[in-house]
Amino acid sequence: MKNLFKFGFLALAITLSASACNSSQTENNTADSIDSTADASIDSIDASADAKTDTIDSASSAAVDSIQN
Numbered sequence: 001m002k003n004l005f006k007f008g009f010l011a012l013a014i015t016l017s018a019s020a021c022n023s024s025q026t027e028n029n030t031a032d033s034i035d036s037t038a039d040a041s042i043d044s045i046d047a048s049a050d051a052k053t054d055t056i057d058s059a060s061s062a063a064v065d066s067i068q069n
Contacts (some may be wrong), residue, residue, distance in 0.1 A: 004045050011041040 015037040018030075 004048060007044045007048075008041055011037045011044075 015034050017035050018037075
């Protein structure tokens, strides 16, 4: 859970720094940058959640197997 917050904060920091560096460009580029960073954050969160779900599933399967044997 801590990693999710770290990735979210990192994505926000990168977005803000990118928008500050490109202040002379149009607002569309900033919006695109924010959207792509948000998408990357969502993908990262989904991957982390999937990995944790897989870990829990394998642990529960191992527990069931040990009980049955």
